[in-house]
Amino acid sequence: MGKQLFRYSEANKEGFLDSDNITFNDGSIVTPEEIWHYLTVEGPVKYPSAFEVNLYQGNRGSRDETLPTSLKTRYLGLTFSARMEKAKDNGKSIAFIQGGQAVDPYTAADTIALRPGLVNQWNNGLEYGNDINKENLRRKKSKEKAFHDMSFEACQTGGYEHVQAGNLRIDVIAPYTVLRCSDVSYGVEAHRHGPNKDVKLLNVDFPLRNQADKPWAIEYFAGNLRRLVHTLDEVTGRKTTEDDLLKAIKLHNEGRRLGTELAELWWSADIPPTNSDDRASLVSLGNLETHGDVQASLSVLKEARKFIAERVKNGVKGHAVTDNPKRLFILGSCVGINGSRSEDAGAIVVGRDDQWSHCSSLVEEEGDPYYNLAKTTLEYPYEQGIEKRAQWTIEQIRKSRADGVIFIHNWGCNTQAAISRPIVDIIKRETGIPTYIHERDLHGLRDEQEQNRVNAFIEML
Amino acid sequence: MSIQTLEIIRKRLEERPEELRQARKNGHKVVGWTGYNVPEEIVHALGFIPVRIALGGDDRLVEVGARYASSKTCVFIREIVGAFSENKDPYIQQTDILAFDATCLQNYRAAEVIEYFFKKDVVVLAVPRNFAEDDAKTYFVHEANEFTRLLEERAGRLLDNATLGESVALYNDIRKTLKSIYTFQAARDNVISWEEVYDLIQAGDLLDKKEYLSLLQQTLAELTELQHNPVIEADCDSRIFISGSLIPRGDRKLISIINLAGGRIVGDDLWSGILPHLDLDIKEISPAGVALGYLNRTPHAALPYLDLESDRRLKKLHELLSQSRAHGVIYHTLRYCDPFTFKAKETKNVLAKSGIPLLEIHTEYAGSDYEAMKTRVEAFIEMIRIKSELVEEEAA
Numbered sequence: 001m002g003k004q005l006f007r008y009s010e011a012n013k014e015g016f017l018d019s020d021n022i023t024f025n026d027g028s029i030v031t032p033e034e035i036w037h038y039l040t041v042e043g044p045v046k047y048p049s050a051f052e053v054n055l056y057q058g059n060r061g062s063r064d065e066t067l068p069t070s071l072k073t074r075y076l077g078l079t080f081s082a083r084m085e086k087a088k089d090n091g092k093s094i095a096f097i098q099g100g101q102a103v104d105p106y107t108a109a110d111t112i113a114l115r116p117g118l119v120n121q122w123n124n125g126l127e128y129g130n131d132i133n134k135e136n137l138r139r140k141k142s143k144e145k146a147f148h149d150m151s152f153e154a155c156q157t158g159g160y161e162h163v164q165a166g167n168l169r170i171d172v173i174a175p176y177t178v179l180r181c182s183d184v185s186y187g188v189e190a191h192r193h194g195p196n197k198d199v200k201l202l203n204v205d206f207p208l209r210n211q212a213d214k215p216w217a218i219e220y221f222a223g224n225l226r227r228l229v230h231t232l233d234e235v236t237g238r239k240t241t242e243d244d245l246l247k248a249i250k251l252h253n254e255g256r257r258l259g260t261e262l263a264e265l266w267w268s269a270d271i272p273p274t275n276s277d278d279r280a281s282l283v284s285l286g287n288l289e290t291h292g293d294v295q296a297s298l299s300v301l302k303e304a305r306k307f308i309a310e311r312v313k314n315g316v317k318g319h320a321v322t323d324n325p326k327r328l329f330i331l332g333s334c335v336g337i338n339g340s341r342s343e344d345a346g347a348i349v350v351g352r353d354d355q356w357s358h359c360s361s362l363v364e365e366e367g368d369p370y371y372n373l374a375k376t377t378l379e380y381p382y383e384q385g386i387e388k389r390a391q392w393t394i395e396q397i398r399k400s401r402a403d404g405v406i407f408i409h410n411w412g413c414n415t416q417a418a419i420s421r422p423i424v425d426i427i428k429r430e431t432g433i434p435t436y437i438h439e440r441d442l443h444g445l446r447d448e449q450e451q452n453r454v455n456a457f458i459e460m461l
Numbered sequence: 462m463s464i465q466t467l468e469i470i471r472k473r474l475e476e477r478p479e480e481l482r483q484a485r486k487n488g489h490k491v492v493g494w495t496g497y498n499v500p501e502e503i504v505h506a507l508g509f510i511p512v513r514i515a516l517g518g519d520d521r522l523v524e525v526g527a528r529y530a531s532s533k534t535c536v537f538i539r540e541i542v543g544a545f546s547e548n549k550d551p552y553i554q555q556t557d558i559l560a561f562d563a564t565c566l567q568n569y570r571a572a573e574v575i576e577y578f579f580k581k582d583v584v585v586l587a588v589p590r591n592f593a594e595d596d597a598k599t600y601f602v603h604e605a606n607e608f609t610r611l612l613e614e615r616a617g618r619l620l621d622n623a624t625l626g627e628s629v630a631l632y633n634d635i636r637k638t639l640k641s642i643y644t645f646q647a648a649r650d651n652v653i654s655w656e657e658v659y660d661l662i663q664a665g666d667l668l669d670k671k672e673y674l675s676l677l678q679q680t681l682a683e684l685t686e687l688q689h690n691p692v693i694e695a696d697c698d699s700r701i702f703i704s705g706s707l708i709p710r711g712d713r714k715l716i717s718i719i720n721l722a723g724g725r726i727v728g729d730d731l732w733s734g735i736l737p738h739l740d741l742d743i744k745e746i747s748p749a750g751v752a753l754g755y756l757n758r759t760p761h762a763a764l765p766y767l768d769l770e771s772d773r774r775l776k777k778l779h780e781l782l783s784q785s786r787a788h789g790v791i792y793h794t795l796r797y798c799d800p801f802t803f804k805a806k807e808t809k810n811v812l813a814k815s816g817i818p819l820l821e822i823h824t825e826y827a828g829s830d831y832e833a834m835k836t837r838v839e840a841f842i843e844m845i846r847i848k849s850e851l852v853e854e855e856a857a
Contacts, residue, residue: 151802177590177765182566185590186803189765193807201767205591207600208563216603220589223596386577409533414797417531418538418570422577439533 003131005051008040012065019068022076023299024083026090032068035075043078046128049135050078055341056132056447062278064319067311069304070274073281076291076300080118081125084292087112088169093235096159098175098184099334100382102256102358103289104373105225108248109232109240112292114170116184117334119159122292123167150190155412155442156334158187164194171235174228177203179383180333180354182415200235204228210385212378222374245369251298252288252363258301259286259359265308267350267400272325273311274318276339276349282308286359322346326461329353329402331393331423332409333416334442337454347458351400353393357382386419390426397431404461405435406454410442434461464653466680470664473676477667478551484510490615491555495541495571496562497732497761498588500751502743503609504560505670506628507616512552513666514541514559515733517712520826522547530574535797536825537707538571545579552667558615560608562586565763565800584611592756592764605752626746631670636738638677639665643735645684647700647727647785648691652684655726656716659734663710695786695849698725699842702787704778704808705821706795707733714831715793715822715838722839723846728785730778731793732761739777763800775811782817788845789818791838796825818845 016036021029044051062070088094095106099115106113114122124139145165146157158175162168177185191201204224211217229240263283266273274282281290285301288294310316320340325348330336333354342349357380364372381392397405407424409417417439424435436457440450481491492509494501504511515537523536526543534542544550559581561572569585576583586608589597613619639662646658661680665673701724708715708731719726730736736759743754759777766772782790790812794802802823809819820841824830 149806151799151805153797153799153802178566182799183803185765186799189767190803190807192767192769193810203590203765203767205589205597207587207589208566208569209585209587211587214603214607216600217587220596220600224591386573409531412533412797414531414533414535414567414799415570417533418567419573420531421529422574425577437531 003048004053005044005048006053006063007044007051008036008065008071015066016068016071019072020299020303022072022296025293025295030075035072038075038079039071043075047078047125047130049130049132052132054132056338062281062319064274064278067274067278067307067319069282069300069307070278072300072303073285073291076293076296077121077281078125080292081122084112084114084122084168085126087292093171093232094169095232096163096170096173096175098177098179098181100180100354100358100380101176102252102287102361102363102373102377103294104248104252104363105229105245106232107251107288107294108245109229110236110238111172111232113289114292115289116156116159118290118292119162119168119170123162126167149194150187153412154183154187155410156181156183156187158184158190160187160190160194163199164191164196166196170199172200172202172231174200174202174204174231176206176377178208178415179206179377179380180415181413183412200231202228202231206377206383208383210388212375218371218374218378221378222368222370225370225374242369245373246365249363249369249373250365251294253365255286255288255294255298255301256359256362258298258305259283262286262301262305262308263351263356263359264399265305265312269312269315271315271317272321272348272350273308273316275321275343278318280336280339280349280352283359284355287355320344321348326404326458327400327402328458329397329400329405331405331407332420333413334410335408335440337406337408338451341451342454342458345455345458347404347454347461350402351396353382353396356396357392386422387426390423390430393423394427394430397427397433402433404457405433406438406457407435408438408440410440412442464657464680464683466676466683467657467661469679470661470668470676473668473672474664478555480669481510481512481552481555485555485557490557492558492560492612493553493556494560496560496568496586496588497564497737497763498752498755499560499562499586500605500608500748500755502625502628502632502751503605503620503748504612505632506625507612507618507620509558509612509616510669512556514553514556515663515666515707515709516540516544516550517707517709518714518826519543519711520828523826529578530571533797534570535567535706535799536795537709537798538567540826541571542574545575545581548579557582558612559583560586560612562588564588564761567797567799582615584608584615588756588764590765592760593766598753598756601752601756602749605748608752609748620748622746625748625751629743629746629751631674633741633743635665635670635674635677636741638674638681639735639738642677642681642684644693645688645691647693648688649694649696650688650691651725652687652691655728656720659716659729662734662738666710693727693784693786695788699723699789699845699849700725700727700785700787701842701845702727702782702785702790703729703731703734703793704790705731705793705801705805706798707731708793709733712826714826714828715791715824715834718831718835718838719791719842722835722842724791724838724842727787728781730759730781736777761800762804769807769811775808778808778812779815782812782815787817788849789820789841791841792819792821794821794823796823
């Protein structure tokens with residue numbers, strides 16, 4: 001017997017068709033009619049796992065059928081793999097990067113920048129017809145290969161399992177190294193012993209420890225950004241100018257401003273205008289890299305702001321959100337909780353520090369763009385020392401009116417795990433809000449143990 | 462055979478904590494340091510008493526440390542954090558200031574956690590990942606100057622080049638003497654064991670530097686008297702080289718297992734062993750010159766290097782293996798010690814090309830894996846012994 005799949009209702013089609021097209025980097029567009037067709041006909045056949053009605057769906061796609069932009073982020077997610085393949089066929093350059101970093105220099109150098117989650121998403125989408133369990137087994141299998149070739153204590157394997165196996169046509173591995181994670185730099189290094197000798201390797205050296213006030217640190221990181229652009233240019237064969245970088249900064253600043261406005265609008269509402277997953281997918285558009293296409297993200301983001309404003313004004317509640325849900329703020333890198341199950345338990349996720357830290361960091365547009373970008377990056381609140389980072393986090397928690405805070409770290413993520421306790425210690429001391437630290441496995445389905453702890457916390461709240 | 466100076470050193474180590482206590486009463490300050498690239502000469506030249514923070518082997522302290530720094534941090538760091546929490550280690554008790562570096566990011570995190578929870582005064586030296594690049598060296602020079610400035614503030618005086626020159630000369634003499642002593646442990650006649658030399662190296666982390674040099678020179682004189690010309694050659698002993706995560710004072714689990722299994726350790730490239738004392742060439746007497754001397758040494762595994770063929774760490778490993786005439790490598794990785802666990806399989810493959818077998822032992826400070834480790838080490842040593850006997854037979 002087949003798995004039960006979610007289907008979008010035809011009753012909502014007409015409203016959806018009134019919404020905007022999505023415009024892509026290459027100038028092509030996709031109409032709402034085409035998106036609707038994909039979500040109702042093509043998508044469920046290719047990716048039944050994404051439509052499966054299953055409690056263990058870690059990141060359930062939007063069921064909020066009257067919020068067009070949520071369906072569009074869904075569409076962009078489901079077509080991601082095919083779009084990356086198409087980009088490669090058309091000669092586009094693709095880079096592996098770190099989560100938690102902005103992608104302005106990659107955009108300037110006409111390169112698609114994919115963080116680890118997106119690299120996995122690309123690979124996951126290459127195979128059709130899997131249900132959730134099959135999909136999960138497949139992911140586990142490829143991750144096991146990376147663990148074998150590197151370390152079973154790795155949290156992040158740097159895309160090694162896909163790039164070295166030749167499954168993904170990634171041209172360059174060039175993340176900001178040690179920004180929020182140490183594993184990624186070892187992951188980059190591991191590529192040196194793999195069979196794929198074609199992929200270029202570069203560590204963009206992000207210096208640690210309260211560096212934003214040190215002119216030499218800014219200069220050093222700016223130099224690394226120049227080296228990054230030069231390396232990307234070697235792949236593409238083009239010459240990226242300072243003006244190109246400035247244009248990219250302006251473009252990304254627009255995304256960051258819109259993302260920030262959207263988040264603040266959402267926080268301003270008495271009634272949550274979307275559920276947890278939809279909030280996350282819309283706000284994260286602000287970084288413009290989420291779907292491997294800067295223009296597509298920007299066009300959906302612009303439209304999303306309009307829809308959310310309407311919902312806030314009219315007091316519309318997001319899909320499946322309970323009345324007066326307990327508001328959770330999630331801390332940590334590459335983490336999240338099962339939104340739908342947490343909503344069923346009476347909560348809603350109102351914010352995260354990861355991804356938000358750099359979305360809320362605008363880059364100065366006057367002066368040397370490399371220097372400005374370096375300075376802003378060194379100022380990312382998430383990358384500061386314990387006290388400074390905690391103070392910024394407290395500010396976000398207060399803005400979001402969170403009732404509880406969960407610091408999650410993945411198994412093997414020692415960079416974040418090591419400071420989880422002091423961070424929540426300060427938050428608890430200064431806000432009185434309950435907190436707890438939660439360890440989980442990055443790979444695999446969100447299991448009962450994890451949800452039991454989350455639900456117990458929600459119940460306590 | 463007994464080296465008398467080693468007995469003196471053991472006695473002086475017992476007396477050292479009380480000596481530090483008295484020194485502090487007399488107004489001296491103790492800097493506890495940890496990190497592969499902390500330029501200890503600068504600490505010394507500013508009149509501080511440098512003491513290396515390196516202890517291991519206590520599973521209980523690891524558990525205590527996990528309460529503050531999570532159970533996902535490497536056991537060495539957890540034990541350090543646990544030791545600061547309990548504040549019973551006689552050396553940790555005596556520290557006034559801490560100097561940590563960010564070569565290993567977990568070391569850096571330890572600095573943050575200790576600073577936050579135990580209110581210690583911590584100075585951190587940032588270390589570039591792209592250490593081989595010129596701009597990284599420029600950056601590191603700035604960081605070393607800043608590190609010096611922060612220590613000068615705490616010392617209440619400026620660093621002068623003449624004093625720094627004296628410290629550099631003293632440390633150079635220590636390194637030179639240690640290297641000479643190290644040759645004896647791998648030699649045929651075995652007048653001093655690797656284990657004794659290892660303890661001797663670690664004694665230098667704690668003793669007064671001038672006295673330490675004098676004791677090293679006495680040791681070397683004794684050794685030279687016993688054996689004028691140490692000859693290193695591969696014999697039928699199972700000659701084992703230890704690589705990988707550090708093995709600090711207090712942790713002798715793997716070493717004792719190798720000994721019990723009949724292996725003879727003849728070399729190491731451990732951060733807690735001889736490696737930091739090799740190839741340190743300070744070309745200019747200044748904080749910058751000292752810092753660059755450190756950065757240009759054989760790099761630590763925590764600093765990524767993207768070209769396997771020209772990796773100086775692996776070249777050094779090959780060189781030391783050749784010098785020590787080792788038959789095999791036991792590669793020690795501590796739980797969550799990413800710099801070395803990530804490279805275990807790669808190192809094994811690289812050495813296999815030279816016909817050198819490698820056994821990875823992944824462990825922590827608990828005793829629960831003792832028998833499992835012993836079985837694996839015994840099997841490895843047996844394999845090496847049979848192999849070297851066959852080679853001897855063929856040669857004969």
